[in-house]
Amino acid sequence: MANIKTIDKKSKAQSMGMHTEVLTGRTQQKFFNPDEAENFYYFGTYDVDFNKRTDLDVMNMSAPEANKEIDNLMSQGYGTIVIKNPQGKHSLGVGILNKLNLIFEGSLGYFGMGSCDGPIVRINGRVGWSCAENLMAGKVVIEKNAGSCFGAAIRGGDLICKGSVGARTGIDMKGGTIIIGGDAGAFTGFMMQRGRIIILGDVGINLGDSMYDGTIFVGGEIGSYGSDAVDSELTLSDQDWLRRKLKVAEIGEDFDVSKMKKIVAGKKLWNYDNLEPTEKKGAI
């Protein structure tokens, strides 16, 4: 292997097994420029008016039909859409890359609000497994309980469940914040890489198992710690952030955050011990 300190950027990347290439995808050609208003939005999304509101009854629609209709309404400029009778259907509200106020009057099944980027969502019911998986930005509030894999692999945004959640909450998360008003199941924060999880209630076994990075705050009892999850000092700065976050989330505003436990990665896992320093950076 070449000495990576003395070679140029391209050679350095190649010596580490990476490849350089000219990216030609549509998204790669759009660069952020505050002077160009249209670039605030993804190509192909819509300019909507939050004051323009409509209802959509999805009782007799399949999930693809309902999602297409949401898209159609956004194309007409509707910025506030109320979904009636979701009836626990799977995959509702997925792939919305738009600013939007979306309200579900009822419960969702699996994969609700997956891969979204930007919408503000309130679900007046429960959600099934893998809610808001891969969320990139926006805010999703669930008024009741949630199933397992809540907020799996989210990159950003706020995901809030006012009730309790199942196992593997925040698995593989890479950013953003997950807030749980009630209890959380086993393997919460499993292999999380960045971001923060706040649980006001109790949490099950193997908390933060094999987490690479990120922070978990717990208000109640912890079933057990997972591999490499360790306690850390709860600073005044942490407490201040927690208070602000809980207030914005409309949840646990009066909660005594000073008694919360803070859990982080001990960074003693094998992958930290067996990688070159430069590779460690890439692993995080």
Next chain:
Amino acid sequence: MCGIAGLIHRGKSSNVGSELQGMLQALKHRGEDSTGYALYGDTDGKNFIMRFKVGENVGEGSSSVMEDVSVYDERKKIVDQTLAEMGAKIVKEERTLPYSLRYEIDFETKDLLDFSQRIESIPGVEILSMGKSLEVIKDLGNAKMVCDRYSLDKLVGTHAIGHARMATESGVDIKSAHPFWGYPFSDVSVVHNGQLTNYWNNRRVLENKGMRFMSECDSELIAVYIAQKMREGASLEEGMKDSLSGLDGVFTYFVATKDSLGMAKDTMAAKPLVLYESDDLVAMGSEEIAIRSVLPHEIDTYDPFDGEVKVWQI
């Protein structure tokens, strides 16, 4: 993948056949190789109801070998003869399909082990269920197909559990379909979603204790395991709690008895379950849409946590 569903009415009876059909049909995307029902009907409790098969469904998708109907007739004759030898009187006889039969039997016994062993010693004969309330009906196809084939939509009772199967580790046939009877216990049935990794170890131990396995489906182990625990004096709930450490793998399963319904979830919570609980009804399924088929209005549901066991009485 597979889907499971169950419900129990507390303090009243309802059309559980039709309700469970709706719940299982909502889960048909989780598998429709076969569908099974364990229905606890309203009976006078005097006679045993024996559901049994003398052959397999060899329809499209089946992994069974075709047999002539005359073979089924011959097996039925031997069953009738064996029952007579044991002093069991057939009060009512229904032959829904050439290979599937339902007998109401006047027979006094507290231990069904000897009874079951004698019936099942007849080659090709398997008791699907035995009890004074329980009826296990299972066959190839989705929930509606099986319900229509066996006219289950009119069955009134207190509780029921069912299974929509996607065959993975064993054949597409009735013997591998769920629910499994908790042999040799009257009125005990089991459905399961998941995989058990210590199936063979447990099976060898249980077979040495005299328990029987009719299939190579890992889910059958749960029924036999719980039944063995109950034989040793454990309550249903104790047996289920013991299974959390005795069974290895990922699982969510339901067990029903004449007057109760229980659920257990493994310690990794790897398999889904959504639960609705009220004073007069408990309904649960692999997905919320199953519950929605009986409770379309807005309700509060939740996922039980890892390692959780719950039992409800009628």
